[in-house]
Structures are given as C-alpha cells and as structure tokens.
Amino acid sequence: MTRYQLEVRVVPRTGLLDPPGKAIHHALHSLGYLGVEDVRVGKTIFLQIDAPSGREARGRAEEMCRKLLSNPVTEDYEVSVLGEGEVQDGTDS
C-alpha cells in the first residue's frame, strides 16, 4: 500500500450560468481589473488515498467523482495524481 495524493477538479459545465464566476468577474471589474475577460469557479478536492497502485488510486477517485464529488448534470471532473509517499505530517480531520 502506498499513499497517493490526488487532485480532483470539478468545474461547472460550459454554457451553464456560473453565478460565483459572474459575481467575481463583476467585483474584479469594479476593482479596476478591466483586462479580466472571463471568470469561472470550480472546486478542487485534494484526496489522500491508500491504494496498491497509482492507477488503482485514480480509478477509485474517478468512481468517487461519479458517485459523490461531482454533480453529473452540471459539472465535469478531472482527476490527477500529484504524488505518492509516506503519511504526511498533520493527520486528517
């Protein structure tokens, strides 16, 4: 068993309204950042998963995305393995 660090990015599907993105865009303009042309907001979920291989860890994360982490109707997801290694400092919550 190795401990893998994975990153899951969940983003609102294109074409859907993204109220947070819209609000931030508006705020950035009011702050004078006129060169900002588009803002979209998603979630990043960092997972530490104990698994026999990186492939396995990624497979599980993808399953979690389908089941829980992303909304199949409004969001797309993307999983990447950031690293592997020993148990980190500071344990989990």
Next chain:
Amino acid sequence: MTRYQLEVRVVPRTGLLDPPGKAIHHALHSLGYLGVEDVRVGKTIFLQIDAPSGREARGRAEEMCRKLLSNPVTEDYEVSVLGEGEVQDGTDS
C-alpha cells in the same frame, strides 16, 4: 495584448479546520471508501486575462488573490498559467 488562461487555486491553510473536507471525508467513508486518509476542499478560479505578457498576467492574478480571491487568515493561494491564445467563442456573462 494576448489573452491568457490562468488557474487560481485557493485552499484552506494546513492545520486549519476544513468543514467541507471533513464532511466529504465522512461521506466517502460511509460509502465504503475506507482507504481515503484525508480530504481537503479548495476553490479553483479560472481567469481569462488580457495582458502584454504571461508574467504580467500572472502578476495581476496574484494581486487579485491578495486583494479579493483569498482570505489571508485562513487560505493559501497558487496561480498557474494554463495557456494563451485568441479570444474564445461565447461571450462572457
């Protein structure tokens, strides 16, 4: 002027409690994913910025992070340039 695609990741500072991360961790365990050792949830903000150079675009994004996009008490941020190119399809919101 070029249009740059940037990604800003805003994550809860290590050591600080992360209620959404904890809730997801709990839910994953209930779903039977026992190998999940830690979950942390952050925000990803995709920006399209028109700027004379990638360096400049990144600099502006970092300033936006300090001013607005992250809370210095509880969060860290990270900016990366994903790409550059022409004006995309679809107007903004």
Next chain:
Amino acid sequence: MSSAATEVTPRASDPEITPELVADHGLSTEEYERILAALGREPTFTELGVFSAMWSEHCGYKNSKRLLRLLPTEAPWVIEGPGENAGVIDVGDGWAVAFKIESHNHPSAVEPYQGAATGVGGILRDIFTMGARPIATLNSLRFGDLDDGRVRYLFGGVVKGIGDYGNCVGIPSLGGEVYFDRGYEDNPIVNAMAIGLMRSDELITGAAKGIGNTLMAVGARTGRDGIHGATFASEELSEENEAKRPQVQVGDPFTEKLLLEASLELIGSGAITGIQDMGAAGLTSSASEMAGRAGNGVEIDVALVPVREARMTPYEILLSESQERMLVIAETGREDEVERILRKWELEAAVIGQVTDDGMFRVLENGTVVADLPSLPLTQGCPTYERPGVESKEVEELRKRDLSHVSSSHGDLTGQLLDLMSSPNLSSKRWLFQQYDTTVRAASVIRPGGGAGVVRLPGTRRGIAATTDCNGRYCFLHPRRGAAIAVAEAARNLVCVGAVPTAVTNNLNFGSPLKPAIYHQLREAVLGIAEACLLFETPVTGGNVSLYNETDGAAIYPTPVIGMLGVVEDVERVCRHAFTRTGDAIVLLGTNKGEMGGSEYAYVLHDLVAGDPPGVDLLAERELQRAMIAMVQEDLLGSAHDCAEGGLACTLVESALGNGERSFGIDVTLTDEMAPVPTLFGESQGRIVVSCRPERLAHVIELAGSHNVPCVQIGQVSAPEGSFRIRAGTSGVDLPVRDLADAFFGAIPARMDSPAEATPAPDA
C-alpha cells in the same frame, strides 16, 4: 386578422416544416391546422417554436382550463383572481397580499438543487412583479421512500436548493409539508409558494399598455438554458456538441435580490406600465401575454436582447428559460429613468422593442421580420380539451379492500407508536426547516414546526397565516374526497392558530391527462376543491397545473396541493400546537370514527395503500372552524392542534413534544367503543386537540356546544419529561416521553446522515 403588409422571412438555416417537426413540437395535426387557419399561411420555424410553447400544457392549460372554470374565484376581498401573475386579496388596514404556488417537479427530478432553487426564484418573481414585497415562502414536497439512496440525494438537494435561494434573497420560510411514499419514487414533487405584501391601491399588472411604449429586457442575460422543443435541428446547434447543450437552469439568488429591489423601485417610480417575469417559455410568453392582456401588439428585435452566448438564433432567444430576467414596459421618454434605477441595482436593461396597435406579436432579427403572429390566437386560441375520464378498476378495488385485519390487529401498541413516530412522514421536519431562514424580516410570529405559520404585518397587530396541505394517498384512493380533505385540513390548520381562512392557491400535480384514469382523478379533484372552497368561502385566486408526472407509465398519486391563507386579527393572541402547562385539560373536538383507509398506520405497519379514506363532513368542518376561531379569540386555550396523519395518538405526541424545547407527559383515557388501533391511529377528519386551564374547561365545552361541535375532555397534561400514557379500553401505550422525542426528532437526521447516491438522473 393578420396584417398582410409584413413579409416574414424564413431564416436560411431553418429546417423545413414537416409533419415530424410539428409532432416534435408537441402539436397535433388538428392543432397545426388551427395555426394555419389563424395565420393564413405556413409558419416559419421560429413561429412554430413560439406556437408550440404558447400552446403547451404549461402555458395553454390545454387539458385543465375547462376544469379550472369550475373553481369558485370570487369574494368581496378578492382584488385579483386567476389570470395574473399571482392572486391578490385585501387583508384589511389598507394592506393587500399577493400569493401563488408554482411547481418545479421535472427540473428537480433532473437536478434537485438547481431545480428547487429556480422554482423558488420563479414564484418570488411572480409576487414582486405584482408590486408586492415577498414576506414569506412555503414549500410542499413529495419524494419516494427515504430509505433509498437516490431519494436522499433528491431530498437533500431540494432542501438545500430551496434554503440557499430563499435565505440569500432574505424571505422567511413559514412552513410547508413533505411526504415520503413509493408513489413518488421517480417523480418528486417540488411546489413553492410565496406571499407578498403591498398597499391595496398599489397593484401593477402584467399588461403591455400604451401604444408606443418601450419594451425592455431587464436582469440576467439570455443563455441557452432550458430550451424545449424536443429534437429540433438547426445549423447553429448542430455545429456545437449537442450533448453539451445545457438542460439545467442555474439560479442566481443574488441577482434575484437585486431584481426584487429594482422592480419594486421601478413600480414605485411610475416610469413603467407593466412588468412580468420571463418564466416558462421566456420572452415569448411574457411578451405575448402582456400584449394579449392589454389587447395590443408588440414588436421585438432579438438582436437587441443581451445574450450570454454567441450566435443564438431567434428561436433560442425567444424560448430560452434563463432565470432572473424580466420584461418591462417603460413609458415612452422615461427609459433613462428605468435604466438609472437598474444601474443602481447593478443590473442590465436593454430596449428591445415597443408596444404596437396592430395586435401582432412581431419579432425581428436585425430589422428583418422573422415572426409575425396575431397575439390573440397565440395567447387565447390554444385549443382546450375535455377528455373522457373513467376511474381505474385497480383503484376501485384498492378502495374497496377490507381493512378489518388492520383495525383488529393486536400487538405492542407502544412499539407501534414508536414505529409511526419514526416514519419520516410523521417525524419532525426540523432537519429540513432549520436550513431555511425563518426569522429574517423579524415578523415571524409562528415559525415552521407546528401547523400553520403566521407572519405579522408591519405597524399593525394583524397577521397572515399560511399553510399547504394534501394527502396524496387519500386523493389516490378517492380523488374528490381527498381533495376536499386537503382544503378542510388547510382550513383546520389555520383556525388552530386563530386565523380566519380567506383564500386559496392550488397546485394540481397529476400524471398524463391523456389517460382516462388520470383525467378522472383530475376532474374529481377539481370538483372536490370547488365544493369545499365554495362552502368555506375561500375563493381560489390562482394556482398551477403540473401534468405528465410519470415515469415508464407509472403516475404519481394525484396531488392537488392546497395553499391557504388566513387573516389573524391580533398576533398577540395566536395559539400554538404545543402543550404549555402541567395540569391543563386535554380536550378533543370532533368525533373519531375509526377510519383506517389510506392511513399512515396501514402504510407503515402493513405496507398498504388501500381502503376507503376518511369521510369529510364539510358542514361540520365549518362549525368546527367557527368554534376554534372563537376559542382562540377569547384566549381560552393553551394549545390547539389538528388531528391528521397518524391519528389522535400522533397528534398527542406532537403536542407533547412541541419543537423540542420542552416535552410534557400526558395522561389520557379514550373510551371510544372500538378496537385500540382505530382508536389511537384512525384518521377521521374534523378533529382538533386543544388544551386549556381546568377552570376554563366548562367555557370551552359550552362554546363548542353552541357550534354543535362534539367536545370531551380526554385527559390532562402531566409533568415535563414524564410518562406519555394513553389508555384505550384494556390496552394502550405507556412510555417515557423522552423515548418518543428520540424517535420523533431523530428519524430524518438518522437517515440523512447515511450516504446518498448521486447517480446520474434518469433523463439527464
């Protein structure tokens, strides 16, 4: 009628109008013939889309309009009946109230969070476009069995969606209802109701008045959200990835809050003559309906409509259902004023057209006419149908099923009571309404958790009470009686707090009216509502019809949700559902007839939805209502609570537990001459449990008697945290009230703490 002068240019990329395309737009051959007759020519693709939307069930009420005419709609206090964005009634002291209920069932089945959120958004806009400031919301929900993972996903998402939206806009939730039953497995029901307040002389309507006045699109931009019209093909669309076409509308409550404030300011400024939400069928329905109401025409150039995405076609712009948008008619010359107000609220406004005198709904794209339709046939000409209705044999058999084995069943009654109180239908809904802001605006006199909610009117001692009610199982087994019971229960909930029932909005949630068995349910239910509302003098001022709630041919229970308002003369004197004092007499108004048909007991303990549902005596209900109002107004009572699902025993539990602040034991003895199960759990209508100081008992009994309402003391309230004891003949229940509290408050949280599954929605 159509003006021959205008040349309509089909767009180069438009598909050819074929019988298939017409059918894909949900129009029958006969309906298409009518369109041809009204136009005197073939419609363009854009025009076909417009007709299809306006003649859809949702906008045209094809299958329900004739039935809805049976409902009583008039009373001296009705200011605005059905037909406007919301009904309006006079509530005294110069105040008027606008209120309405709306369904978002299908969107919530696809995406519970956004579906429910946008449902709340839509109903709030219907209220504030009447010039009323929303002061309360309610919601009526139905789901499948909560032990199912997907149901938990739907339920959790819907509750969060309703909460996040209403909380952000800042409208308190006053109440609602939620039921879980297999009859709603794949078809959840999400009905949202809103109530708004205005001065009675401040009404504005959704009419396009004043030839030459300016049409303005206000609020969010138009995107490709929620465009209906089945499998149409257009060049622009096929270029894109069809699969990526968004099917879900996303709500933006912050923009809604801005729209709310801006709309009220616009209406107050007098710079506009009409305003309407771009709801179902978006710009098409709002523009044509506003034109229709004023007997005028409108002319719009879609190229002027602010869009969120590039290269949208007129078809898409006209039919988009993007949220948080309004159509405003500005007085000529005051457009700048309108824009100034919107800019203050950080909203966009664009001039998109004007009011015309020729009665046409005319659409241009950069000056070229792409649609030119007479507005009258569009808004009024939708054919309406009366269909054959026959009761299904299956239902008839279920209703006639003998339930004597249920009534005579024995066993551990205490255990059965605990099982019932842990049924999500009977357990506390605290988990849900604690996610809704119930106290914002600092006017909530009675919050969710008992029966009806009460909100105070500013600067007065007057209040508005509101409730939603419907038992779908009763309606399934006997639609007419079930619907009448829904009205009677709503009224009972109102009188329990001391309110006078005043008016009704309703949401008819049914399966496909094309099936005779379903049409039968629909007609019977309307008749049941009509009969009860007529007798109670609670006119129906509006509502909503949601049909085709079916999956794989299986329809939901017929669910005619009743939203009822009542007026409270003095909010200092309202009555609540929880017992208040040890030693108070517990008194039952009404009679138990031991009816077990369609009961929660039969469902939970025998897995049965069968039998003849309880009878309802509307005249007796009327007497009961009068007696209750008198008792509350004379301040005789410590508490009052209506007997509903779960029968007398469950009503007593709810009054003993209240909202968990404090639990009382009780000592009750029932002497009905019937078996213990129907004595405790029978669901006879027309009953209310009240409590009062012993010295007031005689007065209570006398008052009930003067209204011919049966009234007996059945026991008394005992010590806090004491024993909950009911004797029924030789058996009964006896347990610490704490155990009931654990069951009652723990049932929904326990289920919602287990994992939900977010598998893709069936038709996503």
Next chain:
Amino acid sequence: MKVVVVTFPGSNCDQDCHRAVELSGGEPRYLWHRERGLSDADAVILPGGFAYGDYLRAGSIARFSPAMEDVVAFARQGGPVMAICNGFQIACEAGLLPGALMRNRTVRFHSFDQYLRIETTDTMWTSAYEPGQILSMPVAHAEGNYEADPDTIDRLEEDGRVLLRYVDATGATSEEGNPNGSARSIAGIMNEQGNVMGLMPHPDRAMEAVVGSVDGRGVFQSLARHLNGPGAK
C-alpha cells in the same frame, strides 16, 4: 442616537436593524453602499444578508465599497460599529475585527433560536445585561464558525473581548451547545478599542416578544446608554 445602517445590494436585514434602532428610541438612517457620509452618525450598523451574493466568501467583496471606506475611518476614530451576522463577516474581511468566519461544522445553514451567555458587561455593547446572563436569539447563517490563530484568540480572552458565547440550555459551553463549531464557542467579539462589535446571532430579530424574544434589546440599550451617557461626544 443617530444610527446609520449601511445597505449593500444583498443586505436583507437592513430593515430589521432600522426598526430595531427605532424601537430603541434612536434615529436610524440608511446609507447606500455606493454613497459616503457618516459625519452625522453616532453609530453604524453593518447588517446581515448576502452583501454581494457571497458566492466567493462571505463579506469579501463588500469591504471594497465606498461606504466601507468611511466605516473603516469612522471606526478608526473610535466610532461605534455594530456588525451583525454578514456584517461581522464583512468587518473581519475589512480588518476591523480579527479572525474569520468559516463554514459551519455541519456544512449546513443554521436557522434556530440559540442560547448565548453574556461574558462581560463592561462594554458599550453589553452594559445593559447581567453578568453571565443567558439569552436566546435567532441565528441564521451558513458561515458562522469563528476561527483565528490561537494567539489572537488567547488575546481576545485575556482582554475580555469575547462578549458572547454559544451555550446549551443549561448555560454551559459544550459541543452540543456550539453547533457551528466556533473556536471556544465564540459568538461575538469586539476590537481592542472596544468600539467595534461583531456577532453572529441576531439581536435585531429579538426585539419583540411577539416574534419570540426580547433578548436583543440589551445590545441597543447598552449602545444608547453609552452614547447618551456623560462621556458621550
């Protein structure tokens, strides 16, 4: 007392605060977030709501509004600022108060009556209460979980700047009595000078018995007493 209630576009308790001031005998006035001018103000209220939608982080955008520049200057000169709920979040983002308000531990919106304990009465915000008094007031928030680094919290405690704590029905701090998970059950604090108070519960919704509680009156009475007292300017 002349009290200015700042209205952000998504404020939804501005009217409740306005009325609470009236009920306390004060003279309230609204200030639109894009306007300026506090010269006539004896005190300022930052009301609850969702100032700019709060999709990014509660209060993050509001602090850049012109009105807030004036509020910050007003506070720096010792002017009393009462920051309720979303106002508390804005005050933290604007640096008027230390710490931050994170998501509730349950990750759900909380709307119920909450027991609170008065921790000190030696302030301009709490002088009308009894020491240790137990109050009940509505809470209504999704991000009310107060966090700051341990040193900051220690200093708040040492200086007696924790004004209110979440408690259970017995008046004790406990896990169950602290539903949103705030550090040391903190429900309300003040700044070093004592002129800026932030609290998550709603005194503005606890002004009249008919809506459930009068326990919020003390906050406004304390302020009035301070402003009308001998030391008032």
